[in-house]
Ligand code: HEM
């Protein structure tokens with residue numbers, strides 16, 4: 255029997271989850287990297303004055319990464335370079351399909367060290383991009399701020415910080431889920447039930463955290479001012495990058511998806527712990543299917559150690575089987591189905607968020623016609639002839655997100671659970687999601703272009 259994963263072997267913390275145990279580095283300490291930190295400290299001004307590309311071209315030196323001495327420094331360098339890369343590519347006006355070597359060369363090196371693609375990912379703008387306001391105070395949304403942003407505005411800060419706090423609160427879900435697996439191995443059914451009850455409560459809290467997005471992040475500002483910079487350069491023909499981006503003096507362009515919470519290891523860990531399986535959008539379970547291509551592809555956009563944690567988890571996650579083989583124990587079954595109900599409720603709430611922040615904004619943009627895009631950067635908000643929005647991770651987002659949600663419900667162990675999870679949203683007094691009434695025909699897709707199967711990373715392309 256394969257041992258259960260040890261969190262410390264995979265850079266996962268029982269206290270902070272997938273956030274680093276120690277606070278991220280706010281600035282590289284070496285004087286040598288001062289040019290990078292100075293540039294990124296005025297990033298919003300360089301975008302505002304439309305000088306980002308000229309200043310990088312003329313003032314940014316080509317630096318080596320051999321002065322970086324630990325992972326915290328490599329992570330800070332990765333965050334700095336990916337913010338600079340996206341500001342350079344998306345800048346203002348037409349996107350640039352080539353990165354200068356002073357960005358691309360160090361970025362390729364630090365990405366290889368961290369085993370993560372050389373593009374802005376959830377790790378670069380969320381996991382490794384926050385600081386405490388008052389040192390020593392408890393971790394809370396009242397005491398954290400971002401280190402780097404494109405706009406320097408409250409809305410963008412808050413957009414990332416909600417996910418930072420979501421990751422912090424999610425640590426307990428991982429701990430409880432692993433304890434439930436351990437108790438199941440020891441045949442301690444009461445302990446399994448207790449840990450699953452704790453896990454259900456912890457997952458419920460995640461939904462509440464996510465709904466705080468609307469407190470300080472305005473949907474219009476998000477969609478028109480922030481989201482365009484989060485895009486990647488894969489399948490982004492509509493946005494003016496048909497072939498991706500050339501990195502420095504390389505001959506072939508590279509194509510990468512943009513950032514997305516789908517790159518959060520936390521929710522994928524919860525799916526694995528609860529044996530929730532996702533399949534390619536629009537397809538039912540296929541024999542031998544290795545799960546959802548997009549969800550699996552997003553694992554390539556996680557730090558190597560977190561990716562391997564999920565791979566290990568996928569070899570030992572048998573809670574569904576344990577519950578099924580003890581289905582006579584009603585308390586156990588209810589505690590498992592409660593975890594699924596909370597996870598499904600989370601996905602329902604998320605679809606509400608996506609509706610307000612993308613779908614309704616995209617429709618508004620179409621209704622306003624071309625004048626609305628005059629002040630909006632040409633990248634992602636530009637309406638393509640197919641009237642398709644591009645999403646950050648690259649999914650046909652409503653079908654994908656609804657299917658993720660429905661697959662969560664269909665995992666329930668009991669008929670009660672299935673009934674609860676199908677119409678349970680009403681019993682839980684959770685309003686049916688407005689998105690269900692939104693027409694799919696918009697087929698608004700994820701930001702960085704719909705993913706495809708020829709996964710560049712698989713060819714070791716980065
Ligand atoms: C304005 C806020 C947000 C928007 C517009 C948004 C949009 C999206 C979109 C379009 C996707 C589909 C994949 C892609 O193309 O990127 C997605 C996936 C996902 N998002 Fe969000 N998201 C937001 C915030 C959040 C937050 C705060 C969380 C968690 C706290 C979250 C959790 C997820 C997860 C886990 C997925 C993967 C799909 C799944 O497992 O159900 N999102 N999001």
Ligand SMILES: N[C@@H](CC(=O)c1ccccc1NC=O)C(=O)O
Nearest residue numbers: 414417484513514515645646701
């Ligand atoms: N998938 C979202 C964007 C998104 O959620 C996201 C993108 C980059 C980094 C973090 C993100 N999510 C929340 O922090 C979208 O398509 O707009």
